[in-house]
Amino acid sequence: xxxxxxxxxxxxxxxxxxxxxxxxxxxxxxxxxxxxxxxxxxxxxxxxxxxxxxxxxxxxxxxxxxxxxxxxxxxxxxxxxxxxxxxxxxxxxxxxxxxxxxxxxxxxxxxxxxxxxxxxxxxxxxxxxxxxxxxxxxxxxxxxxxxxxxxxxxxxxxxxxxxxxxxxxxxxxxxxxxxxxxxxxxxxxxxxxxxxxxxxxxxxxxxxxxxxxxxxxxxxxxxxxxxxxxxxxxxxxxxxxxxxxxxxx
Amino acid sequence: xxxxxxxxxxxxxxxxxxxxxxxxxxxxxxxxxxxxxxxxxxxxxxxxxxxxxxxxxxxxxxxxxxxxxxxxxxxxxxxxxxxxxxxxxxxxxxxxxxxxxxxxxxxxxxxxxxxxxxxxxxxxxxxxxxxxxxxxxxxxxxxxxxxxxxxxxxxxxxxxxxxxxxxxxxxxxxxxxxxxxxxxxxxxxxxxxxxxxxxxxxxxxxxxxxxxxxxxxxxxxxxxxxxxxxxxxxxxxxxxxxxxxxxxxxxxxxxxxxxxxxxxxxxxxxxxxxxxxxxxxxxxxxxxxxxxxxxxxxxxxxxxxxxxxxxxxxxxxxxxxxxxxxxxxxxxxxxxxxxxxxxxxxxxxxxxxxxxxxxxxxxxxxxxxxxxxxxxxxxxxxxxxxxxxxxxxxxxxxxxxxxxxxxxxxxxxxxxxxxx
Numbered sequence: 206x207x208x209x210x211x212x213x214x215x216x217x218x219x220x221x222x223x224x225x226x227x228x229x230x231x232x233x234x235x236x237x238x239x240x241x242x243x244x245x246x247x248x249x250x251x252x253x254x255x256x257x258x259x260x261x262x263x264x265x266x267x268x269x270x271x272x273x274x275x276x277x278x279x280x281x282x283x284x285x286x287x288x289x290x291x292x293x294x295x296x297x298x299x300x301x302x303x304x305x306x307x308x309x310x311x312x313x314x315x316x317x318x319x320x321x322x323x324x325x326x327x328x329x330x331x332x333x334x335x336x337x338x339x340x341x342x343x344x345x346x347x348x349x350x351x352x353x354x355x356x357x358x359x360x361x362x363x364x365x366x367x368x369x370x371x372x373x374x375x376x377x378x379x380x381x382x383x384x385x386x387x388x389x390x391x392x393x394x395x396x397x398x399x400x401x402x403x404x405x406x407x408x409x410x411x412x413x414x415x416x417x418x419x420x421x422x423x424x425x426x427x428x429x430x431x432x433x434x435x436x437x438x439x440x441x442x443x444x445x446x447x448x449x450x451x452x453x454x
Numbered sequence: 455x456x457x458x459x460x461x462x463x464x465x466x467x468x469x470x471x472x473x474x475x476x477x478x479x480x481x482x483x484x485x486x487x488x489x490x491x492x493x494x495x496x497x498x499x500x501x502x503x504x505x506x507x508x509x510x511x512x513x514x515x516x517x518x519x520x521x522x523x524x525x526x527x528x529x530x531x532x533x534x535x536x537x538x539x540x541x542x543x544x545x546x547x548x549x550x551x552x553x554x555x556x557x558x559x560x561x562x563x564x565x566x567x568x569x570x571x572x573x574x575x576x577x578x579x580x581x582x583x584x585x586x587x588x589x590x591x592x593x594x595x596x597x598x599x600x601x602x603x604x605x606x607x608x609x610x611x612x613x614x615x616x617x618x619x620x621x622x623x624x625x626x627x628x629x630x631x632x633x634x635x636x637x638x639x640x641x642x643x644x645x646x647x648x649x650x651x652x653x654x655x656x657x658x659x660x661x662x663x664x665x666x667x668x669x670x671x672x673x674x675x676x677x678x679x680x681x682x683x684x685x686x687x688x689x690x691x692x693x694x695x696x697x698x699x700x701x702x703x704x705x706x707x708x709x710x711x712x713x714x715x716x717x718x719x720x721x722x723x724x725x726x727x728x729x730x731x732x733x734x735x736x737x738x739x740x741x742x743x744x745x746x747x748x749x750x751x752x753x754x755x756x757x758x759x760x761x762x763x764x765x766x767x768x769x770x771x772x773x774x775x776x777x778x779x780x781x782x783x784x785x786x787x788x789x790x791x792x793x794x795x796x797x798x799x800x801x802x803x804x805x806x807x808x809x810x811x812x813x814x815x816x817x818x819x820x821x822x823x824x825x826x827x828x829x830x831x832x833x834x835x836x837x838x839x840x841x842x843x844x845x846x847x848x849x850x851x852x853x854x855x856x857x858x859x860x861x862x863x864x865x866x867x868x869x870x871x872x873x874x
Contacts, residue, residue, distance in 0.1 A: 281829055297845060297847055302840075310830070310836070346844075
């Protein structure tokens, strides 16, 4: 469903992704593990279309369409969702105003009418309850004054409401205590679906105890250097990334 | 009087002639003294510090003819326009047509509020355009709020122009709150087109313990809008003022606040929305003249295309004004590489026990914020409009009146919507 082919990406002439290829099937949870600086977050941003990255070769196909030819908002409407490692704080934009704008943008793209306020409120309330998000938090400006855990839960809330084809989780476990991690993981697991894929980017095995991957890819120096089953993550936990870093060198 | 002055501009020559004609009809030593003050300075240039970023002498090719008092036919036409017009705020409305108060177009005022015609004499600040207003404006009207009266709904002063021809319109109003009175005023400027030159002055006096709100809405398209707002606060008086600028070729709002009494409080704010080749200048002078005063200034601007914004804010803390607490902030977002914002916050402190600060920033929209919104499917133009509404809205939200906040936010959305 998601097919990345020979992707090379630079930032200011520094090569970050080096001829990377990766396929993720519908219904699959693919973990991407790797040391710091291996290009994991760059991969997440390039899938979502963040400006500032120079794609020098390759393509990213979602259901056969090349995402690289689409604007970030168009990619979102095709079903790409990036759960940010550091969700951006936006003072002055209410969390609810933002959610409504995002949901209605999606509906308009499908030729549907905007949600009525009661319908919108009901959907948000239901999704928020499952993630233990208080109504008070939703009255605040977007991500402003949210704790680390609240920000990550709010990312998963957005993902639940928007129902993407492919969810890219960028270090979603960073900054979470074990209770928050469990809530976030439960939220993601509830969204697992045969028609939906996840790319779970993480430095540690810990998150994968809660979101069980189908496949694990190891990334180093901008490439996928090993792929395997969940046991690969456990091996990395025991031995670290040293072997793979050397292999790529 | 101008014999010794060389190099008068065309506009200045016209102003001299217009004033001489007025004196011939209606001699007034007070006006003559005011015009002499203007004549001594002339139209301000960059060399005048308070006008450094707005060279009015260069910008004003000529002075348009002074508008005569409205005829009965003008009043009748205005009545028809008023009937079709949607009001900016609830509450009673006073109408100034061609700069003159027209009782028959105005609403009945609530108990405790009176209006007196022809009572405003001076514009008590040292500024050439304030002096020009004093020399050429009809003598205006004074709105008084009785001692202790609390007026629930805002009172609107509608400055109505018909905008169809070349003219200068001068007006002058006074707002006096007696001790302990509370009231809110909205000045709405409407109907002017590019050939209109507007000179407006509002003089507020707040007696002991009085609380006033003043909101100015400049949303029409005059070629020139010069607005002088003067406010004097007695002991424990409070002023909350806000100005929205969203139109006009050259707009200058100059605000002179003086805290004469102890423990006065001032909160000033504004939002300038400037595009095309417009220029908008907000210049403040806030004088703390007595102890324990508080002043807050919070101004924002969104500048696009080739537009130029100016914010100059000067807080003066006089020797007597110990325990002054002052904080001024001005922030602008530039949307185009050619847009300009000039910010000059200043403090002049002559007392030793004060807390004062100021800050000014000029930035672009934050690309991280734009990307975050777009990554959720929100189109780029909508994302930018959301961020700009948030940026502008934060200045509006400081006003403590929900209905006025909503009305001002609607103007902001309309401005964003018309160009995004």
